Amino acid sequence: MHIGINALYLLPGKVGGAETYTRNLVKWLLAVDPHNTYSIFINEESAGIFEALAPGIAVVPCPIKATRRPLRILWEQCVLPFQVRSRKIDVLLSTGLTSPVICPATSVLVIYDLQHENQPQNFSKVYLQFLKSIIRASAKSADAILTISNHVKNDVTKYYHIRPEQIEVTYLGVDRELFKADRAPLTREMREKYRLPDRYLLYAAASLPHKNHARLFAALKHAKKQIPALKLVLIGARDKGEDTLAKEIRRLGLEEDVVLLGWIPFEDVPSIYQGCEAFVFPTLHEGFGLPVIEAMACGVPVICSHIEPLIEVAGDAALFVDSLDSEAIGKAIVSLLNDPSARAVLVQKGYQRAREFTWEATARKTLSFIESVAGGAAASARGPQTPS
DSSP states (O other): OEEEEEOTTOOTTTSTHHHHHHHHHHHHHHHHOSSSEEEEEEOGGGTTHHHHHSTTOEEEEOSOOTTSHHHHHHHHHHTHHHHHHHTTOSEEEEOSSOOOSSOSSEEEEEEOOOHHHHOGGGSOHHHHHHHHHHHHHHHHHSSEEEESSHHHHHHHHHHHOOOGGGEEEOOOOBOTTTSOTTSOOOOHHHHHHTTOOSSEEEEEOOSOGGGOHHHHHHHHHHHHTTOTTOEEEEESOOOTTHHHHHHHHHHTTOTTTEEEEESOOGGGHHHHHHHSSEEEEOOSOOSSOHHHHHHHHTTOOEEEEOOHHHHHHHTTSSEEEOTTOHHHHHHHHHHHHTOHHHHHHHHHHHHHHHTTOBHHHHHHHHHHHHHHHHHHHHHHHHOOOOOO
16 A cells, blocks of 8 residues: 655744654654555645655655745645555645645545634634635545544534544554653753753743643743752744743743743754653643653653643643632642642652553554555455445
């Protein structure tokens, strides 16, 4: 079987967990599957990534940029189907929320979340209608859908009225080569490279409205009343909300207490996790919450929002807080940092919880689902068989 991977959406350093998912899925699919052939369709910004990451995959460069999203969508809808046909692709796995509505191959779509349905206030009216139209059309036309949590699966059935049996849940994983508790401690060179303070909390998230940075800043202000030396380090793509973050930091007088690092190389991320006193994840909306289990894998205690996807992923291994209550977040931070025994319990539970999520398992379950969908599509194309 020839499996095509549609990664035309990928914008390195800008799409967060979706990039981590695609990179690791491609790497592990080729590692666990010696039988099928793979091709990946990429944009201009992703040149050079997959040749090194997954030797053996056929990389198909397309003359488009992910930053020009309308044109990228147009290419995906009008040109990609012809590429799929000419390359004799049997199954097209689209890993970026959208896929060709008319596809000559069996179409499997990955949906990470439906933020545009759950939190429409975060989008302009025009862009919201665009997202609703193209994602709905992609979902309705796909032969099958992969989601990254049961919460997202329930959203897809709720908003798009797609039968649950058409949807498979494949959790994300942890890169064991990067995120592990037995790594060397944070070095002085790394601390100096990123201007890391002696005592800091860490939050890994793009500067988007639903990431709830403002309440975390207010929570830090509360926590610093009892732990004056405490700082906050932020990593993640700098997006459209970066100016708002900077204004809020100035308004609260936290210019010396918040370190904005933006996107940093993958290989440096675990060291920054390991240097923090706690990982705080007060997001208002998630499909999965990959940084939570990455922090757990590094042996870091986690404080996170009491929302369905994070409850599903973290289990009993995190300290949950009301993400709308800055004072409650601040109190949870102080309580955890001042209680070594509670920290130790969370670290141990988190480490065990993170071991349940592997990219190998994600790849194997994805492959099994793709093969079952392809088999069902082939049977449907043949039609009912009459006995001889």
